[in-house]
Amino acid sequence: MTRDQLAAELTRIAKLQLSDITRAVKNGEKSIALNEVTDLARRLHLLSDAVAGRPAVAPGAQAPATQASVVQTPVVQTGAASAPAAHP
DSSP states (O other): OOHHHHHHHHHHHHHHHHHHHHHHHHTTOHHHHHHHHHHHHHHHHHHHHHHHTOOOOOTTSOOOOOGGGOOOOOOOOOSGGGSOOOOO
């Protein structure tokens, strides 16, 4: 991502969220304004992860574990797909 692309994306995110936050504050909807601030933070974190080359995490999912805490478990396949191919 180039510097110009990053600047354009930051501007787009900020304009979208700030207009929503401003509207909610003017209407006296504090909880909606706070939700919009939270959404802005989430979007900025996703953008920073994308720029840093880290994989995106689905909403509601936990971030990937660090290398030290990853436990490798073998994958066991069942059914016909796991049967070894016959060799002549």
